[in-house]
Amino acid sequence: MTERIRGRRGDYGRFVRLTTRWADNDAYGHVNNVAYYAFIDTAVNQMLIEAGLLDVTGSEVIGVAAESGCRFHASAAYPDVIHAGVRVGRLGSSSIRYEIGLFRNDEDEATAEGFFVHVMVRRATMRPAAIPEALRAFLEGQA
16 A cells, blocks of 8 residues: 655645634544535635635625545644645636645644635526636636
């Protein structure tokens, strides 16, 4: 069996700070796997909100989840702080693949690494739409 290579903080250019919650721990005393997916989703959307590129109630074009995945390397537990590194793995005409590294506290190696694919749609019709130019320009700097 080959050893999995863990990503490092230097592999990611932008970070979002997240905190674990008491409710994230499971019966085994560590953060449950479903919470990692919430961290991934929150990191991407928080980055877009902070950049002024997503208004969760008013943006005409929004991203909907088309695919996601996560590889777990080590455990986190409450009250750890998660630093989510975000980069763009692929930028299409109407879809974006975000790649996220989750780092526990001050650790340099990822606790988990995942991806999240957004397909852009018009909110009113839920039909595919091109990535808005301001969003595209921002994301081109995140690759």
